[in-house]
Amino acid sequence: MKKINLLLVLVMALMAFTFTVKDINAQSGAVLYFCEQYDSEYGEIGISDRFTTGYLTVMVKSSTALGLSDVYIQFDKYNCSTGEFSYYKKFDYKVTPDMKYIYFSKNESSDMSFDTPGIYRVFLLDENGNTVASGLIEVISKKK
Numbered sequence: 001m002k003k004i005n006l007l008l009v010l011v012m013a014l015m016a017f018t019f020t021v022k023d024i025n026a027q028s029g030a031v032l033y034f035c036e037q038y039d040s041e042y043g044e045i046g047i048s049d050r051f052t053t054g055y056l057t058v059m060v061k062s063s064t065a066l067g068l069s070d071v072y073i074q075f076d077k078y079n080c081s082t083g084e085f086s087y088y089k090k091f092d093y094k095v096t097p098d099m100k101y102i103y104f105s106k107n108e109s110s111d112m113s114f115d116t117p118g119i120y121r122v123f124l125l126d127e128n129g130n131t132v133a134s135g136l137i138e139v140i141s142k143k144k
Contacts, residue, residue, distance in 0.1 A: 030062035032133035038103040078119035
């Protein structure tokens with residue numbers, strides 16, 4: 001009889017927890033990821049987290065407007081000998097505060113190229129240098 005009462009209490013506790021938890025999100029903010037290029041007709045082409053050296057496109061997607069105007073994409077490169085990331089490159093972009101889905105690619109003020117193989121940490125930074133989103137990418141040598 002005590003086992004049944006214990007089981008009943010556990011089931012009721014589980015039900016109470018289930019009804020009180022309304023929304024659990026694995027990612028509550030903006031998500032940063034990569035693709036080979038963005039095309040206005042076809043969208044993202046070649047999404048991955050592993051690419052060969054060269055130009056890439058950084059994508060940022062959010063469920064709400066980001067509220068940003070002046071932003072930066074910053075690359076930090078992993079140094080295997082020290083086990084730390086260090087600054088590599090930074091590019092500035094203008095966006096509108098209502099944007100929820102943005103792509104950052106090569107333009108007249110930034111080349112967005114990963115010149116050497118390695119592991120990179122990529123950030124979307126606001127105008128104050130605060131991290132909005134980040135992601136990791138592996139860049140390998142082009143096959144000959």
